[in-house]
Amino acid sequence: MANLVRYAWFVLVFNVVVILLGAVVRATGSGAGCGRSWPSCDGQVIPDLEGATAVEFTHRGMSGIALILVFVLAVLTWRATASGHPARTGAVLSVIAIVGEALIGAMIVLAEWVAEDTSVARAISVPLHLVNTLFLLAALALTIFWLAGGDRISLRGNPKVAGAVVVGGLALVMIAATGAVTALADTLFPKGAGADISAGEHFLTEIRVVHPILAVVASGIAWWVASMSERGRGRAAIALPVLVGLMLVSGVVNVILGVPVWMQLVHLALADALWVTYVFVSARALQISAATASRLSPSR
Numbered sequence: 452m453a454n455l456v457r458y459a460w461f462v463l464v465f466n467v468v469v470i471l472l473g474a475v476v477r478a479t480g481s482g483a484g485c486g487r488s489w490p491s492c493d494g495q496v497i498p499d500l501e502g503a504t505a506v507e508f509t510h511r512g513m514s515g516i517a518l519i520l521v522f523v524l525a526v527l528t529w530r531a532t533a534s535g536h537p538a539r540t541g542a543v544l545s546v547i548a549i550v551g552e553a554l555i556g557a558m559i560v561l562a563e564w565v566a567e568d569t570s571v572a573r574a575i576s577v578p579l580h581l582v583n584t585l586f587l588l589a590a591l592a593l594t595i596f597w598l599a600g601g602d603r604i605s606l607r608g609n610p611k612v613a614g615a616v617v618v619g620g621l622a623l624v625m626i627a628a629t630g631a632v633t634a635l636a637d638t639l640f641p642k643g644a645g646a647d648i649s650a651g652e653h654f655l656t657e658i659r660v661v662h663p664i665l666a667v668v669a670s671g672i673a674w675w676v677a678s679m680s681e682r683g684r685g686r687a688a689i690a691l692p693v694l695v696g697l698m699l700v701s702g703v704v705n706v707i708l709g710v711p712v713w714m715q716l717v718h719l720a721l722a723d724a725l726w727v728t729y730v731f732v733s734a735r736a737l738q739i740s741a742a743t744a745s746r747l748s749p750s751r
Contacts, residue, residue: 455531456598462520463591466549467723469517470584472510474719477577478638478712481506482565489560490515514556521549521591528594537603541594548587555580569639577635578628585624585726592730602738609737616733623729626666627722634719637710666702691732694725 476482484507485492492498492508500508525542532538559565559580564573593604606613698721705714 452531452598455527456595458527459524459591459595459598462517462524463588463595463727465513465520466517466587466591467720469510469513470723471716471719472513474634474716475712476507476510477635478715479503479506480566480638482560483563484508485511485560487561487563489557514553518549518553521545524591524594528598532598536597537601538594538597541590541597544590545587545594548583548590551583552580552587555583567639574632574635577631581627581631582624585627588723588727589730592727593734596731596734601734604734604737606737612736616737619729620733623726627726630666630722634710634715637715666699691725691728694721694728697721698725 476484481503484503484505485498486494488494490511492504492511498504498508525546528538528542555576559573559576562572562576564570564576597603606617698718701714701718701721705711705718708714
């Protein structure tokens with residue numbers, strides 16, 4: 452099982468790399484590098500790898516590999532665990548999420564919500580894609596948690612902790628979604644750190660202020676959740692407030708530097724690390740023993 456856990460970690464990290472490559476595609480305006488063509492690139496299996504085409508094709512190729520890796524993880528998990536093992540649920544959810552990633556990516560390309568497109572549809576599709584990405588990372592993290600010996604989780608064992616976990620999770624999803632929209636606005640309408648937003652500008656520029664406000668609030672909630680349960684204490688719980696602090700600092704530095712691509716990637720990598728850590732902390736706080744699970748299950 453140890454080898455399978457290591458493989459699951461590899462799959463999780465690989466998907467984070469794919470997410471970062473997706474940010475490079477967005478930040479460099481390379482989303483139209485393969486034209487209105489999917490899964491082929493301009494109708495070719497392997498196009499001429501130059502400029503935007505090279506960036507977009509690399510991301511597509513890595514996404515395809517990620518899809519295969521997640522399917523392999525599901526098969527291996529199914530073979531290594533007994534019927535009813537929670538890791539099977541995590542693996543199946545991971546497959547659903549990675550397929551969702553592919554379908555949303557295809558929709559964005561085919562609808563041409565890429566490059567310089569400033570439509571409302573694109574502004575909606577970006578956070579939608581991001582939320583599905585968080586779902587994928589959470590499913591992979593839970594698969595690792597259960598493969599490593601974690602118990603099942605329940606929202607009914609401790610209502611106070613469960614409530615905190617749900618609120619904190621929703622807050623982090625909101626901050627991530629608004630962050631995705633803000634990153635899109637920074638790409639389409641770059642501004643200096645001290646620039647004012649004048650009346651009549653595009654709506655994406657007008658809602659940029661929402662993200663930093665939510666960031667402070669959501670980060671505080673996530674920090675609070677880390678101390679809600681004795682079962683949530685451990686390396687992940689210790690790392691959570693550290694990551695919260697790094698996220699806030701990196702966000703400020705990102706704005707001061709004028710949101711360069713490399714700093715956007717650092718900020719996004721920290722966001723992914725924060726989310727995965729939060730999932731582990733929440734799972735530890737919500738895990739229940741087999742005996743408790745039996746009592747909580749509906750009577751037949």
